[in-house]
Amino acid sequence: MVKSVFCLSLIFVHALLWAYDPSTADIAKVVGDKGGLRGGLGCGVDVGTGLDPFVRDPISLNGPWSYILDPQDFGAAEFYKDLRQDGVKLVQHDFDRAPTMNVPTDWNSVDRSLLYYEGPMWLRRKFSWTARPGRRAILRFGAVNYRADVWLDGKLLGSHEGGFTPFAFDVTSLLANKTHSLVVRADATRHPESIPCMAFDWWNYGGITRDVALFDLPETYIAEGVLQCAKGRLDVLEGCVRLSDARAGVTASVKIPELDVSAEAKTDAKGIARFRIEAKPELWSPEKPRFYEVRFACGPDAFADQIGFRTIEVKGKKILLNGKQVFFKGVSLHNEKLGGGRVAKGSDAQRQLELAKDLGCNFLRLAHYPHDEATVRAAERQGFMVWSEIPVYWNIQWTNEATYANAERQLCDMVRRDVNRAGVVVWSLANETPYGAARDKFLSTLAKKARTLDMTRIISMAMEIGDVKGDVCTITDTLNPYVDIVSFNQYIGWYWAGADEAARFVFKIPYDKPVVISEFGGGAVYGRHGPKTERWTEEYQAELYRFNLEMLSRIDGLSGLTPWILFDFRSPRRPCPGIQDGFNRKGLVSEKGEKKLAFDVMRRFYEALDRKPAR
Numbered sequence: 001m002v003k004s005v006f007c008l009s010l011i012f013v014h015a016l017l018w019a020y021d022p023s024t025a026d027i028a029k030v031v032g033d034k035g036g037l038r039g040g041l042g043c044g045v046d047v048g049t050g051l052d053p054f055v056r057d058p059i060s061l062n063g064p065w066s067y068i069l070d071p072q073d074f075g076a077a078e079f080y081k082d083l084r085q086d087g088v089k090l091v092q093h094d095f096d097r098a099p100t101m102n103v104p105t106d107w108n109s110v111d112r113s114l115l116y117y118e119g120p121m122w123l124r125r126k127f128s129w130t131a132r133p134g135r136r137a138i139l140r141f142g143a144v145n146y147r148a149d150v151w152l153d154g155k156l157l158g159s160h161e162g163g164f165t166p167f168a169f170d171v172t173s174l175l176a177n178k179t180h181s182l183v184v185r186a187d188a189t190r191h192p193e194s195i196p197c198m199a200f201d202w203w204n205y206g207g208i209t210r211d212v213a214l215f216d217l218p219e220t221y222i223a224e225g226v227l228q229c230a231k232g233r234l235d236v237l238e239g240c241v242r243l244s245d246a247r248a249g250v251t252a253s254v255k256i257p258e259l260d261v262s263a264e265a266k267t268d269a270k271g272i273a274r275f276r277i278e279a280k281p282e283l284w285s286p287e288k289p290r291f292y293e294v295r296f297a298c299g300p301d302a303f304a305d306q307i308g309f310r311t312i313e314v315k316g317k318k319i320l321l322n323g324k325q326v327f328f329k330g331v332s333l334h335n336e337k338l339g340g341g342r343v344a345k346g347s348d349a350q351r352q353l354e355l356a357k358d359l360g361c362n363f364l365r366l367a368h369y370p371h372d373e374a375t376v377r378a379a380e381r382q383g384f385m386v387w388s389e390i391p392v393y394w395n396i397q398w399t400n401e402a403t404y405a406n407a408e409r410q411l412c413d414m415v416r417r418d419v420n421r422a423g424v425v426v427w428s429l430a431n432e433t434p435y436g437a438a439r440d441k442f443l444s445t446l447a448k449k450a451r452t453l454d455m456t457r458i459i460s461m462a463m464e465i466g467d468v469k470g471d472v473c474t475i476t477d478t479l480n481p482y483v484d485i486v487s488f489n490q491y492i493g494w495y496w497a498g499a500d501e502a503a504r505f506v507f508k509i510p511y512d513k514p515v516v517i518s519e520f521g522g523g524a525v526y527g528r529h530g531p532k533t534e535r536w537t538e539e540y541q542a543e544l545y546r547f548n549l550e551m552l553s554r555i556d557g558l559s560g561l562t563p564w565i566l567f568d569f570r571s572p573r574r575p576c577p578g579i580q581d582g583f584n585r586k587g588l589v590s591e592k593g594e595k596k597l598a599f600d601v602m603r604r605f606y607e608a609l610d611r612k613p614a615r
């Protein structure tokens with residue numbers, strides 16, 4: 001009697017009938033410790049180029065995953081643990097009876113009821129495994145926004161924070177010849193200490209938003225294979241192989257069959273073998289995006305990647321690609337499908353790349369966070385140079401050490417993932433951050449870290465103008481000494497001044513560096529027409545572009561433009577009915593892919609640029 005009353009009251013408390021699922025049996029035990037998700041087997045591994053799904057043939061764990069919403073986060077609460085005591089077979093929750101979603105996907109796109117949901121959510125899939133001796137099994141997530149806590153057969157593997165970079169766990173010791181249960185608690189809830197934190201002008205798409213895969217590798221595998229032009233050299237390639245274990249004295253090699261060049265080197269005490277090869281590859285460029293098959297090998301492991309070779313540098317007020325001056329004819333874009341939803345597979349961004357090509361672009365600002373690998377690879381294959389960025393966006397907790405560690409880890413993971421991508425020419429560390437000593441310390445430290453990770457690319461941050469007095473805009477951001485190019489966002493004609501007033505403004509930029517305008521533009525509702533003085537009409541936006549381009553063209557050292565933004569995108573900050581309807585309308589193209597009048601203003605500007613003699 002007591003037991004049945006106990007069960008009834010418990011079921012009443014939960015008001016939901018779910019069968020108890022042993023694979024989540026340990027969630028309460030682990031997550032119950034002090035209310036948070038701690039611990040885990042601590043078997044996280046760095047995700048280098050050796051764990052890239054494009055160069056290996058991993059076992060995909062994409063596909064239908066059962067999911068259980070958990071808005072009250074009961075799965076991580078103390079009392080839940082008590083519900084399992086006394087051997088009571090409770091009806092708690094049952095992944096087998098739960099709905100499924102096709103991973104990778106943001107959950108917001110799965111069901112209208114989830115459009116604004118930020119989590120947490122529990123997701124599970126089962127998979128079978130055939131263990132082979134002397135092999136290593138690595139479980140890799142392309143990205144989970146924002147936080148992921150991962151269990152395998154009820155054992156917590158660990159937690160990851162950061163919604164746009166890969167992470168992985170060594171699960172070798174946990175896999176056997178049986179069916180396994182993989183459970184992820186994904187949580188997109190915003191926190192003040194996070195990166196990004198509470199406010200950002202894009203949709204907070206949550207969930208397992210990029211590929212999940214199991215890599216079946218040799219016991220000791222190549223964790224990293226890197227090869228690129230030595231800084232400032234078009235006839236010397238430098239790179240390395242890093243092994244998964246710090247084993248010295250192992251012979252590693254790199255080979256480019258088409259160039260008939262190769263090199264061998266022994267690994268050092270950290271398991272790293274370094275190469276320096278004299279070679280004159282045909283260079284990667286937007287006009288001719290040239291790639292070579294590069295083969296990395298070490299012991300029983302080997303993989304090959306398609307790598308382009310080029311140099312990118314700044315010299316005075318010029319940006320040099322392969323030693324020749326280049327202008328970043330760019331546009332900004334979010335990693336979003338047209339109409340909304342996270343880009344989840346390569347084809348999801350193809351239309352956007354085609355539109356950028358129509359615009360006459362050779363450069364893309366992939367805002368405001370690392371975009372998916374397929375898009376970065378497609379961009380370089382189609383001849384786009386890329387600005388890649390971590391989401392240190394607006395105001396974050398500049399004095400919080402954990403926040404800094406998070407930013408640094410997201411930077412390392414972004415660089416580690418795309419180090420072999422010739423298209424990526426700019427690492428951007430921040431966007432529109434407010435002035436202050438704590439911010440300067442945070443970001444100048446991060447800039448120095450970036451230079452230790454990769455000496456061969458441009459370091460930047462999208463900043464604000466700084467000081468406007470009358471018609472004079474002076475670039476005063478104190479972080480400019482730490483970056484290679486002066487990049488700032490300006491909205492003359494939209495957030496201040498009228499569309500036709502832009503031409504009277506002049507810029508004072510006290511740095512002998514190239515200038516890239518990382519954002520400018522204004523809103524328009526596709527199909528809304530009227531006088532060019534009326535905001536939200538296509539005519540107003542086109543007028544704004546005309547005057548802005550005239551104004552910006554006068555900047556000495558102007559070396560690039562990435563107007564904000566290629567296409568209208570979802571934002572919870574843009575509700576205005578009949579005008580924004582949940583979308584930021586600064587796109588040159590609507591969320592349906594319809595070109596607005598300003599698209600042609602921008603396209604003609606780049607076309608005219610191409611006709612000018614090389615500077």
Ligand code: GCU
Pocket residue numbers: 201368431432489519564584586
């Ligand atoms: C800022 C910000 C963008 C935002 C834009 C806007 O510059 O960097 O993320 O979308 O302004 O106001 O539309």
